[in-house]
Amino acid sequence: MTSPAYPPSWYAATANSPPPQPAHAGDETVDICVVGAGYTGLSAALHLAERGYSVTVLEAERIGWGASGRNGGQLGTGHRKDQRSLEKMLGVEWARRLWDLGLESNALVRELIATHNIECDLKPGLLHAAWKRGDAAWLKEDVEYLATNYGYDKSRYVPRDEMREMVASDRYWGGVLDDGGAHLHPLNYALGLARACIAKGVRIYEGTRALDISRTGVKTAQGMVSASHVVLACNAHLDRLEPRIAGAIMPINNFIVATEPLGARARQLIRDNVCVQDTKFVIDYYRLSPDGRLLFGGGESYSPNLPKDIAGFVRKPMLRVFPQLEDVRIDYAWGGTLAITMKRIPHFGRLAPNILYAHGYSGQGINIATLAGKLIAEAVAGQAERFDCLAKIPTPDFPGGTWLRYPGLVAGMLFYAMKDRLP
Template sequence: MQSRSQHTDSYYAASANPIKDFPTLQGKQQADVCIVGGGYTGLSAALHLAEKGYSVCLLEAERVGWGASGRNGGHVGTGQRQGQEELEEMVGFERAKVLWDYSLEAVNTVESLINKHDIACDLKRGNLHVAAKPRHEEWMREEAEMLQNRYGYDKIRYVDEAETRQLVGSERYFAGTMDEGALHLHPLNFALGLAAAADKAGVRIFENSRVESYNDQDPVTVKTEQGQVKAKFLVLACNGYLGKLEKRMAGKIMPINNFVLATEPLGEDLARELIQNDACVSDTLFVINYWKLSGDNRLLFGGGENYTSKFPDDISSFVRKYMLRVYPQLEGTKIDYGWGGTLAITLNRMPHFGRLAPNQFFAQGYSGHGVPIAIMGGKLLAEAISGTAERFDVMASVPTPTFPGGTMLRWPGLVAGMLFYSLMDKL
């Protein structure tokens, strides 16, 4: 009997809501849609398709929410991964405005799914983006003004140095923007709640069912070690765990590893000292630090990354040095958990949507902005499969350059670039 994989040892897994085990695929199944990947993209697509009346099989190699969807920082930010000014240069103002509106819908979709399906995931509001260098202060002020005036977004405001340091309890930052339209949550419990909702809606979910191959026929046949699914449509929702499954997509993304720790529960006074308004926080470094308070007042702090197939031997110590640069007052605080996960970045940090064939769709490459955009990606995949592809095609039309050298040479090039920007972070 095949042993069942378990979620990585993390605060999220330790505080996960109960959910039933889904079976391993055995034998033959038929469906309108076969989805490969049980993270946010796949679960969102499955749920939205089932609500439209489609029969759906979802195949997950490990457990639902096992990958980045169950390990990330839990930030649900507005905007795309690139700023609006960069997007205007990339695709023009009109298209950049559409992408901004999609990002707001993405955040609203996360919140509406939580409310509709009564998902307990420590949902909170607000994101504080803080300037790690004095020269970042001016563009943060300009960004807030641009979003207010050019995009009509009234939920963001500029925060000066004194208020920023008061809000985050650290002398390290010089200004910020406070976005009351953003959210943050317990990412694994959100994923598990989506899986439970999809299951209730009739989606057939199979865990420990790694896809080994599929063909380019119509209908498509998707094969695992012990079974197969024949479907009218195929959705690839693998992101950083795509591996060698589909070489036509692999050169557009680069898997990288990011790391998080969770402290012991903090007293209320210390928790409010660290984050006065209980927002989630991220800084402006290229290799960003990001943090928030959990539902039980632990500090969840993400910092540092690597670009190999291996994680650091002691993840807690690896991340702790980044945490102490921000909060030296936590020197004596116990670290209860440290874990890592793999995400996929694109060369220009914009998500990669598209088709491999008329009946084969994919979405990937969220570049660290995956909670809202992956959920939106699943929603747009469901729209495209059901015959309304205009909005999916808007996302698919955003340019996504291939990494120089493809999958063979992307790694040394990326490492060289990341090391350069990491050096710039330190200067």
């Protein structure tokens, strides 16, 4: 069976020769069956294989097909929720444990890249840009809070005048430069994890959809993968496979464009080649590619159908930030689906003692999903304390459950999107 082609994107066009993997072709027995070959599943498979387990990964499409191969490529520090919010939600001690795990998640990505020689254009620096005047004050307070209460010294406040020097836009009131953040080629990172898995003896089957899961394994159209443990790592592409946890996440679509190569204009836009994300509810996020393109992400949609003209859809927010790019050609435009949770905290847990899952990274997937795989491997091996630190966080379902959640989401998202437009 021929592996399906990746959806067109700048990432797919510059992928490091993705190795096609065969489809599943019959019954087999392994220690662990992982469903999904994104960051969560690949990290889990790799860490499990390093512990000596036999592992099979089932992927309905291609390695890194979902958000792992289409996202903005921004490697953050910590979680989607800021520490002050986590402290109010969970208490100081629990929030501190999450902070430590967040720092570890970032370090883990870097460690895997270095250990397995993953060529994914890792570059340092993440700049948080204040969209409103009040956001600048909040960001400055956050830098001071993290330095005082968590000893974090890798970020600094950037006043408005310096922001204009760092980013060629008049839109921002200030910002925070996080030297602990970074950016990378997300699909090549996923492909690098897959190569590391294969080198450790993991079997990866592409074009193989999981049809049913149970305590004894996973059924596919080609046969049964019998396993002592099953890992669900589907994120936004869980679909109808497991309705017991589908209501806790909401799939939403994000969109990115890649301009034509900009030559000298590229570093005029972003002086220090850091990645940038703003403070809007529906955020803009962007960075430069190694060949001098602007990769700009902006806008969301909440229906199963993507806009017919993605380039035109994203061009509007891009020109709000960089009106000087009116004459620039868009060479690539693509969309992808990620999963959010109500509280923007990932959803970890067990459906049975031997069926584990992690999803709902809410836009912080590169580092947290990679960490999730490591924590799943620990839990399978009987060391579940760190996995449970996340699994015990209350994660409510979206109102309306799996089928009726979209109307409420759309209304809420439109409300917050409207607030983004207010001064």
